[in-house]
Amino acid sequence: MNKVVVQIKRFFSRLIxxxxxxxxxLETPLRKIFGHKLAIPLLVLTAVIVQNIISTPNFFDISIKNGLLSGYIPSIMDEAGELLIITLGMTLVIAVSGGVDLSVGPIMAIAASFCGLLLNGSEYRTDVFQNPYILALFIGLLAGVLCGAFNGIMVSYLKIQPMIATLILFTAGRSIAKLITHGQTIYIMNPVYKYLGVQIPGVPIRTTILISLLFVILVTLLVKLTSLGLYVQSVGINGSAARLVGLNSNAVKFMAFVICGLLAGVAGLVGSSGVGSVNSGELGMSIEMDAILAVALGGNSLSGGKFSIAGSVIGAYTIQAITTTLYAMNVRPDQLNVFKALIIVVIIVASSEIFKERIKRLIRRILSSIPKSSKKTTVVGGCSDEN
Amino acid sequence: MNKQTDDIQNPALTMNGIGKSFPGVCALRNVNFNLRRGEIHALMGENGAGKSTLVKVLTGVYSMDCGSVRLDGKSIMIKSPQDAQKQGISTVYQEVNLCPNLTVAENLFLGREPRSMGLIAWRKMNIQATELLRELNISASPTAQLDSCSIAIQQMIAIARAVNTKCKFLILDEPTSSLDADEVRRIFALMRHLKESGVGIIFITHFLEQVYEICDRITVLRNGELVGEYEVRNLSRLELVSKMMGKEIENLSVLSSEKEKVKPADETPIIEAVGLSSGNAKVAPFDLKMYKGEVVGFAGLLGSGRSELVRSIYGADKSVIGKLYVRGKASRIKKPLSAIKKGMAYLPEDRKAEGILSELSVRENIVIALQAKRGMLRRISRKEAEKYADEYIKLLSIKTAGTETPVKSLSGGNQQKVILARWLLTNPEFMILDEPTRGIDVGTKTEIQRLILKLASEGKSIAFISSEMDEMIRTCSRMVVMRDRRKVGELSEENIDQSMIIRTIAGGDGNNE
Incomplete structure (x- = not known):
């Protein structure tokens, strides 16, 4: 009996x-892979996709229906469009200020309302544009920029905490939008209006996907081709040091908020175009929370400093993929947020520094304790032999 | 009666053979200190002398490695700040540690409010507060919110709070550093009052005038060791300063200098300040000329306004008054960027808080100032930046794994070199180096000193601040001396020797010695 135990122990110690x-x-390559800042976001996205492949075998199928690419992946990318655009702006705001912009949803509503007002004039439902389409888009975006500038002034020049400063438009924004549209939902029946959010005739890909990717590229270029990225990170890491090396910290912060406002305007136009109407009570509802989560899921620190646009993009797609997956698993819409929250809690905890540190320590402890314990087992084995 | 004289003869609080070391440094070595009841005892020493460590040992923040503390002859163990308070030792720190949004009375009694039936007895508390304030001659209303009081009053309330915990010994850590002359007088009145009522006070300050105005005895520390304990009336200012700096006046000899003799030619100075001052009165208006190819040292004790002076040239603090000429042209420099564009560079004193961008890479830290100078749209390409970084890593022999290593993982000396590289890259004409060698190993120190001399020989004008006298004497061709936030003198080449500098720093009666 004892001999069996000893053999089992030996076997295990050998195995160890x-x-x-x-x-x-494997240590060095593993450390390289997991040490990369995008490791966890990519891991999560992969996990979500794997889950999808298991539950829906036709996950990767892409077909053309009614002249449009359709399938799981195009639909996730389409639905993530607005969130993705908002997340880009949110990434910059978080990096530069260590705070968040809560007002992006209401800014979407304001921008879309201005656009709708110009297109429909006094009509609530019409298919004739009252003003040039381009002009309406421009005014909508301008409204977004102005809202961003308001936030920017509050935060950078008046030194109000970003969360409080943007809470003003968060609270008032939708009412302002309703004021513009006289409290009505505006239906824009002209098919041209749907170009932005649905499809441009002849193009087989949803415009949302194209526009969101276009802005990903634009923002990436802006950050990489100018030194905005370096400025934003410097100001976010250490404002006073940044000032002493000659950066205008206030201007950099202001700029980040303006860009965030502009992108919220874009998202607003895309969103309202997708449904062919402007409903300021619904458009971009609670999108700010998803955007903040997307930034966090992308491995960006919420206390500002270094950021990665690629991470945020992965984060935004991950959130949308989770939502779509849950729907595909027949989770009821009213239960959706519970499951989403559970998944996100797990991800956020897993990517937190403390958790990583604990895991590292655990692995180290296991590794360092094994040689001792294996020696012990032989000693114990020796004793039992004597017995 | 007999007992009272005993108390005065025998120190009430004695610390014997105190030793304390931290990993890598020995902060205190065999230090003795004693404090009588009813005296004000100055604890003096330059940066890193061990003053605050000694105070922290006494107040239980640190535990000592060896030595003993005796209170009225009885050996005591102080385990924690709370314990120190129980033994009657209270501390008031430089920054007021009170709650600005509570009232004066609430602050005085925070954590030990008079209670009745479990609730705070507000009336009783306010009455007690009024009594305490009247007793100590503090003109504040107990119901006023604390932040409506001036800093001096807040400081006095902090003292009152400390005294109220039945304190027998009070430690005041630079209570006057942010006060004006009138406010200092009021704090002193309070200190004298406490002294008369038998409290022993340890007073830490950098202002020599104040020591001579109010203190009875002085204990001087240097590099963690006790230099000596003196009666104030027996120690001249000159002796005090030389003891703090560690140079006996008798033995002073001019050190051989490596520096080249640079005679400022009769050309327009690179920098000329006329009546310049920071608007917040951190430094009195001063005149200054800086020429090409010279290293000008700024000497003075800590808190004498050295850093504030150079910062006002660079536009580091807002609202500067007075006139500044750069290469003879009147310039208004309101922000660092305009200073950089005029060819200035500034290495700040506090590397962590104002120097490094800790999470960014060595490369990004090196190019950031040049990038700011160029503007946002003219980005320095990755390739170019790597070239610059490699160049300066080699030039200054910065020890780093590579250009992409985050700068926070470098040692202090190498971080400092990164910041030097950052500024050299902008090719400045006028460099301000505020304590570039602080907290750096000896090897790097000499490297930086050599670099300073080399830069000057290349024609740059350098303002150099250091707490180490030797270092400045070795490198500087001219010395500006500061005392109590005022420029008090300028020593040219032939006059730069330690005794002269120390005499000028000590000022006042020092020259009569």
């Missing part, structure tokens, strides 16, 4: 030694 060797070989 093999495991250790394997680990020591």
């Amino acid at each position: 030694v093999i495991f250790q060797r394997l680990f020591s070989i």
